[in-house]
Structures are given as C-alpha cells and as structure tokens.
Amino acid sequence: xxxxxxxxxxxxxxxxxxxxxxxxxxxxxxxxxxxxxxxxxxxxxxxxxxxxxxxxxxxxxxxxxxxxxxxxxxxxxxxxxxxxxxxxxxxxxxxxxxxxxxxxxxxxxxxxxxxxxxxxxxxxxxxxxxxxxxxxxxxxxxxxxxxxxxxxxxxxxxxxxxxxxxxxxxxxxxxxxxxxxxxxxxxxxxxxxxxxxxxxxxxxxxxxxxxxxxxxxxxxxxxxxxxxxxxxxxxxxxxxxxxxxxxxxxxxxxxxxxxxxxxxxxxxxxxxxxxxxxxxxxxxxxxxx
Amino acid sequence: xxxxxxxxxxxxxxxxxxxxxxxxxxxxxxxxxxxxxxxxxxxxxxxxxxxxxxxxxxxxxxxxxxxxxxxxxxxxxxxxxxxxxxxxxxxxxxxxxxxxxxxxxxxxxxxxxxxxxxxxxxxxxxxxxxxxxxxxxxxxxxxxxxxxxxxxxxxxxxxxxxxxxxxxxxxxxxxxxxxxxxxxxxxxxxxxxxxxxxxxxxxxxxxxxxxxxxxxxxxxxxxxxxxxxxxxxxxxxxxxxxxxxxxxxxxxxxxxxxxxxxxxxxxxxxxxxxxx
Numbered sequence: 306x307x308x309x310x311x312x313x314x315x316x317x318x319x320x321x322x323x324x325x326x327x328x329x330x331x332x333x334x335x336x337x338x339x340x341x342x343x344x345x346x347x348x349x350x351x352x353x354x355x356x357x358x359x360x361x362x363x364x365x366x367x368x369x370x371x372x373x374x375x376x377x378x379x380x381x382x383x384x385x386x387x388x389x390x391x392x393x394x395x396x397x398x399x400x401x402x403x404x405x406x407x408x409x410x411x412x413x414x415x416x417x418x419x420x421x422x423x424x425x426x427x428x429x430x431x432x433x434x435x436x437x438x439x440x441x442x443x444x445x446x447x448x449x450x451x452x453x454x455x456x457x458x459x460x461x462x463x464x465x466x467x468x469x470x471x472x473x474x475x476x477x478x479x480x481x482x483x484x485x486x487x488x489x490x491x492x493x494x495x496x497x498x499x500x501x502x503x504x505x506x507x508x509x510x511x512x513x514x515x516x517x518x519x520x521x522x523x524x525x526x527x528x529x530x531x532x533x534x535x536x537x538x539x540x541x542x543x544x545x546x547x548x549x550x551x552x553x554x555x556x557x558x559x560x561x562x563x564x565x566x567x568x569x570x571x572x573x574x575x576x577x578x579x580x581x582x583x584x585x586x587x588x589x590x591x592x593x594x
Numbered sequence: 595x596x597x598x599x600x601x602x603x604x605x606x607x608x609x610x611x612x613x614x615x616x617x618x619x620x621x622x623x624x625x626x627x628x629x630x631x632x633x634x635x636x637x638x639x640x641x642x643x644x645x646x647x648x649x650x651x652x653x654x655x656x657x658x659x660x661x662x663x664x665x666x667x668x669x670x671x672x673x674x675x676x677x678x679x680x681x682x683x684x685x686x687x688x689x690x691x692x693x694x695x696x697x698x699x700x701x702x703x704x705x706x707x708x709x710x711x712x713x714x715x716x717x718x719x720x721x722x723x724x725x726x727x728x729x730x731x732x733x734x735x736x737x738x739x740x741x742x743x744x745x746x747x748x749x750x751x752x753x754x755x756x757x758x759x760x761x762x763x764x765x766x767x768x769x770x771x772x773x774x775x776x777x778x779x780x781x782x783x784x785x786x787x788x789x790x791x792x793x794x795x796x797x798x799x800x801x802x803x804x805x806x807x808x809x810x811x812x813x814x815x816x817x818x819x820x821x822x823x824x825x826x827x828x829x830x831x832x833x834x835x836x837x838x839x840x841x842x843x844x845x846x847x848x849x850x851x852x853x854x855x856x857x858x859x860x861x862x863x864x865x866x867x868x869x870x
Contacts, residue, residue, distance in 0.1 A: 315694035318686035333717035402607040411615035417853035532806035536828040574716035581711035
C-alpha cells in the first residue's frame with residue numbers, strides 16, 4: 306500500500322523526534338561517562354585522567370551502601386504498600402455503590418499533587434512532633450508524639466511517597482479489574498467457589514499483567530525519588546534518608562565533585578537499566594505490529 | 595428479598611468506600627482548610643476541622659509578598675510551552691508510525707520508551723554544565739527544552755496508540771471520493787485525531803506542571819515555577835502553615851481539576867498503552 310513517496314515523507318516526519326531524543330540521551334550520557342573517568346572538581350578546573358578511581362571512591366564510600374540500601378527500601382516499601390493497598394482498594398471500588406464517580410475522584414487526587422507540596426504538607430502539618438496532626442492524635446490517646454522525620458526519616462518518606470503512588474496503582478488495577486468477564490465470576494459463584502478462592506483463582510491471575518506493569522513503572526519513578534527527600538530531610542540525619550539520586554546530587558552540585566558524581570550517575574543508570582529491560586519486554590509483547 | 599440484600603450490600607460498600615476515600619483525600623482537604631485559618635489557629639495544639647474564623651488573608655499575603663504571580667506564570671509557560679513544542683515534534687512522528695509503519699517502527703518506539711527509563715541523575719552533570727556555559731541555567735527556554743525531551747517519549751507513545759485506532763479505510767474511502775490531500779487532512783483526519791491530541795496534551799501538562807527534578811536543580815529565581823516556590827517553604831524560617839497551605843492550594847488546584855478530567859488518559863498514557 307505505501308509508496309516510496311509516502312515512505313520518504315514518513316521518514317522526514319519521524320526524524321526530528323528521533324534526532325532530538327538521540328541528542329538528549331546520548332550526548333549527555335557520553336559526557337557523564339567521560340567525566341566519570343576524570344578527576345574533575347568545579348572549584349579546580351584542571352582535569353586529569355582518573356581511571357577507575359572515581360568508581361572505586363564512590364563504590365567503597367560507606368555512604369554509597371547506605372544510599373543503595375535506602376533506595377531499595379524506598380522502592381520495595383512503597384511497592385508493597387501500593388500494590389497490596391491498590392489491589393484491595395480496586396476490589397472495593399469495583400463493587401456496586403452510590404456515588405462511585407465522586408469516590409474515585411477522592412482516591413485519585415493525591416497523584417495530581419506536586420511532590421514538593423505533598424512532602425511539605427506531610428512534613429509540617431502531619432509529622433511535626435509539636436504542631437502536627439499525628440502529634441495531636443497520639444496525645445489524644447495518651448502516648449508520646451513521635452518525631453517522625455527525625456527518628457524514622459526513611460519510613461516517613463516511604464509513607465509520603467506511598468500516599469502519592471497509591472492512586473496510580475489503584476486506578477490501573479481497577480481498570481484491569483473492570484475488564485474481567487463477570488460471567489466467569491458468576492459461574493464460579495454458582496459452582497460454589499468461596500469469595501477467597503474466587504479472588505485468588507480468578508481475579509489475581511487476571512490482574513497479574515496490570516500488576517506487573519504497575520510494579521515496573523513505579524520502580525522506574527521510585528528509583529529516582531528526589532524532591533521528597535530534598536524538602537523534608539535533605540538526606541539526613543547523616544545519610545539515613547539519602548538515596549542514590551540524592552547522593553549523586555550532593556556529590557556533584559553541592560560538593561562540586563564532577564568526577565565522583567558522574568561515576569555515581571553511571572551506577573544509577575546501570576541500576577535503572579536492569580529494571581528497564583523487564584519493562585521493555587513486557588510492553589514489547591503487547592505491541593502487535 | 596434478593597433486592598433487599600443487594601441494597602444492604604450496596605450501602606455497606608458505599609460507607610466503606612467513602613470512609614477510605616475521605617481518609618486518602620484528607621491531607622488535601624486539611625491543606626485547603628488550613629489555608630483559611632490564621633497562623634495562630636494553624637499551629638494550634640487543639641486543631642479544629644471547620645470551627646474556626648475563616649480568613650482570606652493568607653492568600654492576599656502570599657500573593658503580595660512573594661511574587662506568586664511570576665512563579666505561577668513560569669509554571670504555565672513551562673508546562674504548556676514544553677507540551678506544545680512536544681506535540682509539534684511528536685504529532686508528525688506518531689502519525690507516520692501509525693499510518694506508514696515500516697520494519698523499523700517497532701524498534702523506534704521501543705527505543706523511545708527506553709530513553710524514558712534513563713534516570714535523570716545519569717545526565718544531570720553534563721546538562722547542568724552545558725546550561726551553565728550556554729547561559730541557560732534558570733531560564734524558561736532551557737527548562738521548556740528539558741521538559742519537552744523528558745515527556746516526548748510519552749507524548750509520541752500516547753499519540754501513536756490513539757492514531758492507530760483511526761481506521762485506515764476511512765482515508766482510502768475519502769481518497770476514492772476524490773478528496774484532495776488538503777481536504778482529507780482538514781475534514782477527515784483532524785476531527786478524528788483531535789480527541790487523542792487533547793487527551794495527550796492534558797496528561798502531559800499535568801506531568802510537566804508537577805515535574806520536580808529538573809525544575810528544582812536548574813532554576814533558582816528567574817525561571818522558577820511553583821514546584822521551586824513551594825520548596826522554598828522548606829526552610830525553618832518559612833514555617834508558616836497557613837501561608838504554606840494557601841500557596842500549596844493555589845499550586846495544586848489547577849492540576850487537580852485538570853487531573854480529574856484525565857483519569858482515563860492517565861492509565862493509558864502512563865502505562866504506554868499496556869493497560870487500557
């Protein structure tokens with residue numbers, strides 16, 4: 306059907322997007338790779354070849370292992386809360402009820418709140434040990450208020466980020482649930498299958514694909530959590546709530562160590578790629594061309 | 595009898611769902627309510643939900659003191675600018691891939707998706723240094739470009755999935771009827787493509803509005819959008835809950851309203867068409 310003419314036109318239409326994205330991705334990435342092999346500090350403009358010294362420095366820094374651990378805790382913690390919570394909430398929202406449209410709006414709202422707003426609202430108005438609402442509630446039941454961000458910085462960040470991502474998981478799992486054939490459920494019901502076995506044998510397998518998509522997409526975003534840390538704890542106390550992106554940011558833009566920061570950036574890229582490979586396979590399978 | 599049971603169950607469902615919905619929405623509600631309190635009431639150790647002296651002074655103060663309109667305009671310019679630029683680049687590309695697919699189409703789409711997986715810190719330092727050398731740090735132009743590139747893969751993907759649903763036969767039929775390429779574009783294709791383009795624009799404006807990595811590291815004052823403005827309240831001397839709430843309410847209200855209209859597109863756009 307397509308002629309040589311339309312093929313040439315097609316190429317011309319696609320090229321700007323491809324070329325721009327290529328430049329955006331490859332040029333800076335190549336520069337990061339180059340910097341990662343240089344001794345280069347912004348305060349001392351003389352560069353020199355470093356070999357693997359930056360990687361050695363970054364990978365043997367105790368802060369790196371703490372940041373790597375924190376990154377994993379944030380990703381896994383938020384995933385557990387949002388996937389389990391999202392499944393239960395989707396199941397709830399899928400039931401017949403009054404005012405379903407409005408309830409859905411309430412559930413989805415946190416996703417549209419900008420990260421700096423949700424982080425600061427939680428930090429000040431909820432988690433503050435004197436004036437926060439949590440402090441008020443714990444005094445109400447007679448216990449001592451907890452200094453959330455001071456004593457449990459990582460758990461607090463996991464909580465804030467989970468609140469932001471729970472709507473996403475809920476909405477996608479709900480969409481998948483609504484595509485489930487209701488006759489299948491009814492047939493199982495007639496055959497005497499209990500609600501629990503219907504859930505585990507029909508609904509869960511049906512949600513598996515959507516659940517995988519939720520996990521992979523959230524992982525990509527969760528690996529790069531930044532603003533929530535910047536405005537709440539600034540990575541502290543010590544490195545207690547520093548993740549890899551925040552560590553790279555501190556190394557490069559606050560301590561001006563371009564070489565070390567770049568090595569960290571490359572490490573972050575490698576980590577993200579491991580996840581990306583799985584997501585690409587999944588989306589690729591679905592793309593029938 | 596059966597009807598009675600369903601009605602009861604419906605009532606229980608409704609009650610439970612509303613309870614959870616309000617719980618999840620509560621932080622936003624609390625922020626909106628606090629924005630109408632005085633600072634003293636906002637930090638009161640006996641907080642009240644509705645029973646306080648409602649005041650608008652926080653909004654007035656935030657507007658007059660902190661140059662709020664400029665931050666707001668920066669957000670508007672950066673969000674809409676980057677999405678419009680993105681659409682100009684992406685519409686032809688998605689169009690060609692949907693209607694004149696070649697052997698490479700699949701590979702190009704997958705590659706575009708892979709650029710989205712690149713963590714921002716992987717390119718942070720070069721972008722920062724290049725922007726510094728080119729005088730683009732803290733400039734709207736620079737930020738519009740960066741956010742265009744950040745969202746371009748999602749824009750192309752969303753448009754592609756929408757365009758692919760336009761049946762190719764309609765084009766052929768119009769051609770058979772002797773429609774010129776121009777009238778084909780104006781009368782047949784544009785009306786069918788517009789809803790998809792509008793949905794894509796909506797979701798991506800929201801994503802750009804809330805983007806909080808590049809907007810925080812590349813701006814300070816001049817080009818700073820609302821994300822950066824709110825971040826400035828993180829310093830201890832900025833601990834004014836009522837004003838923080840007023841500023842936050844103004845920052846999230848436009849997107850919250852836009853977002854509520856775009857629930858469906860959200861699923862489709864953010865899952866790259868893997869869940870519809």
